[in-house]
Amino acid sequence: MVSKSPKRVVVITHTGDVHVPYVEKYFQSPFTIIDPAKIPLGIDLSFESDMKHQGVVLYNGERLDDIGAVWYRKPPKIAEMDIPVVEAHRTYSIDVLDRFVGLLRSAFDDAFWLSDFYAIIRTEKKSYQQVLAVRNGFLIPDNVITSSSEVVRDFYKKHEHVVVKTLAMGVNPNSKIAPYPLHPTVQVKFEDLNLSGLELAPAIFQEAIRAVADIRVTVVGDEVFAAEYRDKGLRGREAVRDHRITHLFRADTRHEVHILPDTLYKQCIELVKNCGLQFGAIDLVLDKDGRYWFLEINANGQWAFIEDETGQPIGRALADLLKCNI
DSSP states (O other): OOOOOOOOOEESOOOTTTHHHHHHHHHHSSEEEGGGGGGGGTTTTTEOOSSSSOOOEEEEEEEOOOOOEEEEEEEEEEEGOOOSSSSHHHHHEEEEHHHHGGGGGGOOOOEESSHHHHHHHHOOOOHHHHHHHHHHOOOOOEEEEOOOOOHHHHHHHHHOSSSESSSSOOOOOOOOOTTOOBOOOOOOOOOOOOOEEEEEEEGGEEEEOOEEEEEEEEEOOOOOOOOEOOOOOOOOOOOOOOHHHHHHHHHTTTEEEEOHHHHHHHHHHHHHHHHHHHHHEEEEEHHHSSSSEEEEEEETTOHHHHHHHHHHOOOHHHHHHHHTTO
């Protein structure tokens, strides 16, 4: 009797993704990494079909027909690649590459996906997240996502303290907290707002919660890892309300293990499932009255720093989830 070779894991991500080793070390054979950024550099990718086999993937000269699981991590965006073509053909080349690499998102249809690409894209929509969060019993701060300055004025009439968030991770060349490239979440008084051009860059305006801790909840299948961060703020930048920024610039503040109430623990698992995901990084804040408020869920959030700082075995949980579904 001939034993079958074990199924393999494909990871769609960028070369050097620091999260991969945290999971790969629990497997006997290395993962197959597919990096879309390598395609314009000459690494070959093909999709073969005939009457017997459809959409078989070949990558870097290897036929990938024994894949049991796909981990969709953080592949680079085609539009951000350095395409070695003349400017006149750049738009066309990027469009073709995006469509070509996009074929991976529906490949390996017999494999387990962590997580399904289209569920990830749907969950990235902030308004969709909030609908599901409320349905799952979470508290959410009052907020509005808008391109209208009049709507913003009305919102400020209802709320004395408001934070402003961007809808995209854009570079801020005027940031006073360089080299961090993101527009941070900031608390802004209405009289300090500049709403000109809001129609060109709509934003999120949210009721400011008087938080005592930021809570990052990493859900892997039916396992939950919660960590708290007591944000001490940035000296001279008191308006910043973004623990990502503080965590980067203050070495004296780290994440610690946080114990969630049982009800909230179960709500986090159900929210991820209702998003159609296998993994989710949920951001909550805890206020001084002990209430937890939902801010957002990231369908592909970073977590290695949480494991490093708290010792919680998130990588092991992801490995177990992949193994039991291969």
